[in-house]
Amino acid sequence: MIKQDLSLRIEKHLLKIYEDIKSTEDIKNLANDLTIYIENTLSKKTVPLKNINKWSENDVVLISYANSLTDKKQKPLITLNHFLEKNCKDLASIVHILPFFPSSSDHGFSVIDYYSVDKAFGDWSDIKSISKNFSIMCDVVINHGSAKSEWFSNFVKGNGPGSNYFLTADNSMDLSNVTRPRTSNLLSKVNTSSGEQYVWCTFSEDQVDYNFENYEVLKEFVSIISFYLNKGVSIFRFDAVAFLWKKVGTNCINLPQTHEIVRLFRTIIDYLSSDAILVTETNTPARENVSYFGNANEAHWIYNFSLPPILIYSILKGNASYLEKLTMSLPPAQLGSSYLNFIASHDGIGLRPAEGILSKTEINNFISQMKKNGGLISYRADKDGKSNPYEINISLFDAMTETFGGETNSIIDRYLCIHTIMMSLEGVPGLYIHSLFGTQNDYKLYDLNKHNRDLNRHIYTMDEIDNLLNDQNKNKIFYELKRLLSIRKKQKAFHPNAVQFTLHLGNNFYGIWRQSQDKTQSIFCITNMTDKVQDFSLMDINLIGFDKWKDLINNENINNINSSITLSPYQSIWLSNQ
Numbered sequence: 001m002i003k004q005d006l007s008l009r010i011e012k013h014l015l016k017i018y019e020d021i022k023s024t025e026d027i028k029n030l031a032n033d034l035t036i037y038i039e040n041t042l043s044k045k046t047v048p049l050k051n052i053n054k055w056s057e058n059d060v061v062l063i064s065y066a067n068s069l070t071d072k073k074q075k076p077l078i079t080l081n082h083f084l085e086k087n088c089k090d091l092a093s094i095v096h097i098l099p100f101f102p103s104s105s106d107h108g109f110s111v112i113d114y115y116s117v118d119k120a121f122g123d124w125s126d127i128k129s130i131s132k133n134f135s136i137m138c139d140v141v142i143n144h145g146s147a148k149s150e151w152f153s154n155f156v157k158g159n160g161p162g163s164n165y166f167l168t169a170d171n172s173m174d175l176s177n178v179t180r181p182r183t184s185n186l187l188s189k190v191n192t193s194s195g196e197q198y199v200w201c202t203f204s205e206d207q208v209d210y211n212f213e214n215y216e217v218l219k220e221f222v223s224i225i226s227f228y229l230n231k232g233v234s235i236f237r238f239d240a241v242a243f244l245w246k247k248v249g250t251n252c253i254n255l256p257q258t259h260e261i262v263r264l265f266r267t268i269i270d271y272l273s274s275d276a277i278l279v280t281e282t283n284t285p286a287r288e289n290v291s292y293f294g295n296a297n298e299a300h301w302i303y304n305f306s307l308p309p310i311l312i313y314s315i316l317k318g319n320a321s322y323l324e325k326l327t328m329s330l331p332p333a334q335l336g337s338s339y340l341n342f343i344a345s346h347d348g349i350g351l352r353p354a355e356g357i358l359s360k361t362e363i364n365n366f367i368s369q370m371k372k373n374g375g376l377i378s379y380r381a382d383k384d385g386k387s388n389p390y391e392i393n394i395s396l397f398d399a400m401t402e403t404f405g406g407e408t409n410s411i412i413d414r415y416l417c418i419h420t421i422m423m424s425l426e427g428v429p430g431l432y433i434h435s436l437f438g439t440q441n442d443y444k445l446y447d448l449n450k451h452n453r454d455l456n457r458h459i460y461t462m463d464e465i466d467n468l469l470n471d472q473n474k475n476k477i478f479y480e481l482k483r484l485l486s487i488r489k490k491q492k493a494f495h496p497n498a499v500q501f502t503l504h505l506g507n508n509f510y511g512i513w514r515q516s517q518d519k520t521q522s523i524f525c526i527t528n529m530t531d532k533v534q535d536f537s538l539m540d541i542n543l544i545g546f547d548k549w550k551d552l553i554n555n556e557n558i559n560n561i562n563s564s565i566t567l568s569p570y571q572s573i574w575l576s577n578q
C-alpha cells in the first residue's frame with residue numbers, strides 16, 4: 001500500500017515536470033523505477049503525515065562553516081563539535097554546517113564529490129558525532145557542480161558517470177531574458193571529445209549547471225539525499241534551487257517545473273524520514289520567495305530573505321515603518337511549514353529581497369551607508385547586460401557602526417536590538433556563528449582572496465574564542481544573545497507557527513503580538529527603533545486588565561496597564577501574560 005501510494009505521488013509529479021519532454025508511458029516507467037529505487041534505499045519507510053510541525057519554540061539554527069573555528073591539534077569538524085558541546089547545547093538545537101565536501105571554489109559551493117567529506121575538515125564520523133547532540137542541516141548544492149569534478153571530466157570525455165548530467169546551449173541563442181545573480185558570462189566554452197560545446201553557468205565558469213531534463217540527474221540527487229540521511233543529516237538546504245529549470249525565452253528562474261521538482265523532493269523526503277526537513281534557498285523578492293511554500297507541499301522552511309536588508313535599514317533609519325510593511329506583507333506559514341529568520345549569513349545582505357519595500361533611492365542610500373560602514377558591493381547582470389547591485393558584503397556588527405543620522409555610540413545596543421526583534425518573529429530563528437561574537441570585517445582575508453564575501457567569513461582559532469568568551473569586556477554579545485534565547489525557548493507564544501499580528505505604533509516603535517497555538521499565552525514585543533529615549537503608552541496595545549503582565553526580558557511586572565514605559569534607545573520589551 002505504501003509503495004502504491006508513493007508511486008502514484010511520484011508519477012503525478014513527473015507528469016508535470018516532463019509532460020512536454022517524455023511520453024506518458026515513459027513517465028510511468030520512470031515513476032516505477034524511482035519508487036523501486038527509494039524502496040530499496042532505506043530499510044525504514046514512513047507514510048508522510050501532512051500539516052505536521054517538526055519544530056517548536058525550542059529550535060534555533062546555528063550556521064557555521066566546517067572550519068569557522070580551528071585548532072592546530074585537530075580537524076576543524078572536531079573543533080566545531082567541541083565548541084558546540086561546551087557552549088551551545090542550550091543555545092541551538094540545529095547546526096547548519098555549510099558545504100563540507102571537496103570543492104574547487106566558492107567556499108564549498110562548487111562541489112567536486114557529493115559523497116565525501118573534505119579531508120581537511122574531517123570525515124563522516126565527525127558529522128555523526130555532531131548529530132548526537134544537534135540536528136544537522138546540510139547543503140544540497142543542487143543547481144550546479146564543479147568543473148573540476150569527475151562527473152564533468154566524464155562529460156568532457158563523453159562517457160562514464162555524470163557524462164550526461166550537465167546543461168549545454170547554443171551560444172547563438174538569445175539568452176538576454178535570463179535572470180543572473182552574477183556578472184560573469186552565462187555560457188562557458190568547453191572542448192570535448194565530441195567537439196566545442198557551451199555549458200550553462202548561472203554562477204561561475206567553475207560551477208556548471210545540471211540538466212534536470214535528464215531524469216538521471218533527478219535520480220542522482222535522490223541518491224545523495226538518502227545517503228546524507230544515513231550519515232546523520234536531517235535538514236536539507238536546497239542551494240540556489242530557484243534557477244534549477246531552464247527554458248530559453250524565459251527568465252529561467254522560479255519556473256513551474258522548478259516548483260514541481262521541489263514538490264517531488266518534498267514527497268520523497270517526507271517518505272524517507274518523518275523528521276527530515278526541506279529548506280529552499282531562494283534569494284528573491286518576498287512575493288517570489290513565499291511561493292516556495294506552495295500549498296504546504298513544497299519547502300518545509302523558506303528563508304526570510306527580506307528580513308536582513310529591511311531590518312538593518314529600519315534600525316539605521318530609526319524608523320519602524322519599513323519593517324512594519326514587511327511583516328504585514330508576509331502571509332502566515334501554514335501548518336507543516338515555517339519561515340527561517342536570519343539577519344546574517346555566510347553570504348551578503350541581498351538587495352533583490354528589498355524590492356517592493358525600499359525604493360531605488362532608499363536602496364542607493366542604504367548602499368552608500370554600508371560602504372561608509374566598511375562594506376563592499378557585489379553586482380549582477382540585468383537583461384541588458386548592465387551591472388546592478390546584488391548584495392552588500394559586510395559583517396553584521398560593522399553594519400551597525402553608524403546610522404543614517406550619524407550616530408556611532410550605540411553599536412552593541414543596535415546589534416542586540418535587531419537580534420531581539422528577529423527572535424520574536426514568526427518562524428525559526430537562525431544565527432550565523434559570527435553573530436555570537438560580534439565579528440568585524442576581515443580585511444586580511446579579503447586582501448588575500450579578493451572575494452567580497454570573505455569580509456564576513458573570518459576564521460577563529462579556539463584560543464581566540466576562549467579569550468573572547470572569558471573577557472568580561474568582550475563577551476556581552478554572546479551571553480546576552482544566549483540569555484535572550486533561553487527566555488524565548490520557554491514561551492509557547494514564540495512557537496514558529498504561533499499567531500503573529502503586526503501592531504501600528506508609529507515610526508518610533510516596532511511591535512508585534514504573538515499568541516500561542518492554544519491561545520493561553522500572549523506576548524507583545526515592542527522595540528524603540530530610535531537612538532533617543534521614548535515613552536511608550538501601554539494603552540496603545542490594549543492589555544487585558546485581569547491578566548498579570550510581565551516584561552520577560554527585564555523580569556519586571558507591569559502593575560498599571562494604563563501607564564507608560566520609558567524605553568532606552570534600541571530597547572525591546574516582551575510583555576507576557578504568563
